[in-house]
Amino acid sequence: MALTAVVRIPTRALLRPWARLRDSALGWMEPVGGVEVSTQRFGSQRVLVEPASAAGVAVMTFKNPPVNSLSLELLTELVINLEKLENDKTFRGVVLTSDCPGIFSAGLDLTEICGRNPAHYAEYWKAVQEMWLRLYLSNLMLVAAINGACPAGGCLMSLTCDYRVMADNPKYAIGLNETLLGIVAPFWFKDTLVNTIGHRASERALQLGLLFPPTEALQVGMVDRLVPEDQVQSTALSVLAQWMAIPDHARQLTKNMMRKPTADGLLKKRDEDIQNFVSFISRDSIQKSLQMYLAKLRQKKG
Numbered sequence: 505m506a507l508t509a510v511v512r513i514p515t516r517a518l519l520r521p522w523a524r525l526r527d528s529a530l531g532w533m534e535p536v537g538g539v540e541v542s543t544q545r546f547g548s549q550r551v552l553v554e555p556a557s558a559a560g561v562a563v564m565t566f567k568n569p570p571v572n573s574l575s576l577e578l579l580t581e582l583v584i585n586l587e588k589l590e591n592d593k594t595f596r597g598v599v600l601t602s603d604c605p606g607i608f609s610a611g612l613d614l615t616e617i618c619g620r621n622p623a624h625y626a627e628y629w630k631a632v633q634e635m636w637l638r639l640y641l642s643n644l645m646l647v648a649a650i651n652g653a654c655p656a657g658g659c660l661m662s663l664t665c666d667y668r669v670m671a672d673n674p675k676y677a678i679g680l681n682e683t684l685l686g687i688v689a690p691f692w693f694k695d696t697l698v699n700t701i702g703h704r705a706s707e708r709a710l711q712l713g714l715l716f717p718p719t720e721a722l723q724v725g726m727v728d729r730l731v732p733e734d735q736v737q738s739t740a741l742s743v744l745a746q747w748m749a750i751p752d753h754a755r756q757l758t759k760n761m762m763r764k765p766t767a768d769g770l771l772k773k774r775d776e777d778i779q780n781f782v783s784f785i786s787r788d789s790i791q792k793s794l795q796m797y798l799a800k801l802r803q804k805k806g
């Protein structure tokens with residue numbers, strides 16, 4: 505159902521974005537003259553986008569059951585919806601979260617990188633690159649509300665955000681566990697992790713394929729805050745409200761200064777990276793490892 509109500513935001517708040525926090529605390533969200541803010545819910549089959557009650561904020565929820573694996577479709581929908589939010593200048597911040605109970609995202613969809621042909625691997629990898637580039641360089645403030653397990657590609661996705669709030673449930677874990685599957689995290693996964701937790705901790709985590717339970721993830725700096733499960737989204741929204749107090753132009757330029765060199769590393773050799781991926785993933789030994797890993801996952805229930 506489309507919600508088409510329109511809220512008017514005072515122009516002064518748009519010119520002085522940091523004033524919004526204070527103003528909203530004073531309950532200024534009365535319709536007054538100014539710029540129109542759409543409160544329309546949009547999205548697609550696997551990605552739902554809903555404006556939050558705070559002006560300028562949206563919640564993007566992934567709903568690709570059972571485990572929010574990053575299928576080609578999910579990746580494509582994610583990028584399209586992010587672009588929509590970026591083009592709608594009324595949005596300044598987005599919370600990324602999951603609709604799958606106990607799982608933020610299981611990472612790359614193993615069925616996309618196992619038993620397919622080279623053309624498919626190339627198309628898929630391009631979509632993975634695109635997801636990372638768009639999220640990592642987004643001008644929007646992104647906060648990950650990690651409400652469940654967050655391995656591999658799921659962890660990468662959360663690492664592109666500006667802040668991570670995780671559910672304090674020892675059943676959940678987060679990390680780049682690629683080596684456990686017999687595969688290798690590419691250099692831009694590695695760079696994203698190094699930029700978050702530093703070189704030494706990344707080297708250890710990557711070689712051992714560590715999946716950190718929440719307390720350890722907080723200690724190592726992989727997530728920024730732990731909260732009870734039912735407060736993950738509300739905390740992410742309140743973190744965004746604090747970030748909204750910073751003038752956009754200054755924050756965006758700073759984010760770009762911090763991240764562009766890392767993104768350039770991939771932008772300069774996207775095609776080469778795709779070729780490396782295709783030849784690596786097509787190897788018989790790698791395909792065997794992936795098949796065994798998938799079979800183990802499937803057997804778990806039996």
Ligand SMILES: CCCCCCCCCC/C=C\CC(=O)SCCNC(=O)CCNC(=O)[C@H](O)C(C)(C)COP(=O)(O)OP(=O)(O)OC[C@H]1O[C@@H](n2cnc3c(N)ncnc32)[C@H](O)[C@@H]1OP(=O)(O)O
Nearest residue numbers: 573610611612613614615653655656657688781784801802
């Ligand atoms: C020289 C260098 C060159 C560079 C080369 C690059 C190489 C490649 C780099 C690849 C980079 C990233 C890799 C990834 O992201 S791979 C994915 C890694 N993900 C995982 O290891 C997580 C696996 N899943 C789990 O651990 C668990 O499923 C869970 C997420 C903890 C949830 O547990 P659960 O008990 O709630 O659910 P479960 O019964 O396990 O699963 C339900 C069904 O979902 C299927 N499934 C799970 N994960 C995936 C997945 N990632 N892709 C596809 N399908 C998945 C699982 O098989 C079950 O299916 P079914 O119901 O039995 O049919």
